[in-house]
Amino acid sequence: MSETATPPVVRLEHIARAYHTGTVSIPAVRDITLEIQPRVFSVIVGPSGSGKTTLLNMIGCIDVPDSGRVEIRGEDVLRLSDNALADFRARTIGYVFQSFNLIPVLSAFENVEYPLLLLNVPAAERRRRTAAMLDAVGLAAQARQRPNELSGGQKQRVAIARALIKEPALVLADEPTANLDSVTGAAIIALMRRMQETFHTSFIFCTHDPRLMAEADQTFSIHDGMLL
């Protein structure tokens, strides 16, 4: 990592997280401290059960560590109220899920448009930006189709478009190519790389996919809840 004057987009300080089953406590993340710089393509790698998804969830402000400090774009997110945290996620973080997680009753266009609705973007601007984003991911022709009418690759393109439409500082993706065939997976990786460069957004992935690892600017290896 080179020294830079720009503050990190993610800063974790001694975070720990354990899951509790009855009286048994299972540590998922143990005392992790890390920084991720803006506009980089980062991956978190590790075997199943190593704690990478838990780590990603805490970076994405959808899970809370038992101890430690989480800063996203300089904001101590653990001090935010539930509503403020929701608003923060709406503005700052985009998600791409392994199972796409599109809203089935909305068309591709409406799925992509949805985050802008949460930000109260005026309707005309919403429509313009959504159309442009769908065009950018190559799905202009499928705008009116619902998720069940799209292929896996198309769904993931919609998910990427949905994550990027609000131009977030951070896009988190948990195994984004796991449910795709190799050709489609490669295309999605290429698309994400291109979009990251276009929108100057920080991408953080959890993955087992070596092609994705090969694209990474920064790699974090995690094992038994600890960074190696």
Place this chain on the structure above:
Amino acid sequence: MLFRLAIRNISRNRRRSVMTASLVAMGALALLLFGAFTTYIFAGLETGLVQRGGHLAVYRSGYFLFGPGNPAAYGIDDYPAVMRGFGDDPVLRGMINAMTPTQAVVGIAGNFSGDTSASKTFFGIGLVGADQERMRQWNEHGASRPYVADDRLSDPNASRGVIGRGVARMLGLCGPLHVPNCPVPEAAAAPAATAAPLEPALADLAHEEQESQPAAGAVPQVQLLSATANGAPNIVSLDVAGVDTQPVKELDDNYVAMPLALAQQLVYGRGEHKVTGIVLQLHRTEDVPAARARLLSLIAERHLPLEVRDFQELNPFFVQVVGLFSLIFLFLALIMIVIVLFAVVNTMTMNVLERTAEIGTIRAMGVRRGSVRRLFLAEGAVLGALGAALGVVLAFIVIALVNHSGLQWMPPGNTDPVPFQLAWPTRPVLLLGTWLGLVLVATLATLPPANRAARSRIVDALRHV
């Protein structure tokens, strides 16, 4: 977007949503049909009572509580002037459809024609026939049977009246009056067994009165005996033009209606003719409070010893029927609410369970807990609104079918079968109340599953399969 999303979400599992909306519709249908039925009952009862006794009655103070036992002591002095005062009042004038004096009278009625010698107590009323005919045409709610003119109490013949079927039966007049289905007492028991025996002197008086009357041809006569306001016995003959069956047996067994002048002659003799009541029938029932207030104001201004009673006070039966049906309606509404509540809770709980991962997704995207709650509440509200609207449409169709079916029934307080009709449930309190009530119930029923959805942890929801 909220309601667009809600409508699309409830269309995901169409069969389940249709079943739930149908249950809501059945709830609305049941409430509206029962509401329509009770509205018709209330309108029919009110119409009958107002046609007979008007909306308001003005009595001498104390008459309502004590007068019926001795009406002669509660006459209204100079009643024509009092009526003029009411009729000329600019406020009341526009409200009044009819205003008529009445004279209550109690006494003994006897039939001493031919071999018959029967008598019994009676409760009579002296009326102005033309006014009564006008009142009988009142039909504000469209719930009246078709008007048929009745001249049996017409003024030109001041001694002609009608009696209750029970009076006719006990006085042995069913045969002469050709009353169908009216049993004649057996010879051994009749008619003395049913009659209150007259004092010999009074019986002689009755016979004399009957003999002094010109031969009335085929028209049966009864002799009415009462005490005048001065306490002296008085007697008049009444040509019985027919029977007027009363809905309550006790009344039917005592009812005698006669022209006002005859009743006054019986009660006041040669003294000043008064009346016991001034009946006012208004154009609209909703004017009763205003008209009553105005009457009381006029009475106070003129220092008249009068009191005002409305038709509900005079007919507690009406209030009881309204109360009974209202209670049944409330009970039915509670049952419907419980059914709708359980149906919607079940449906929305299933919806929340099936969409747990989706809830996690939108929460991760920045949707607040409150917005998740609102989304599900909107779905419940849409389900309720669609179901209740369907129920309203069905109710109107069923009412139209019933009203054209030609069914008949015997409502309480009636003496003859009438067409079975349902009132159109256009009263806002019934129509909007039912619709809004069910929407509210459906929305509230969604609250527990909506809260569950809103409270779920994002990571747990995202892991849900």
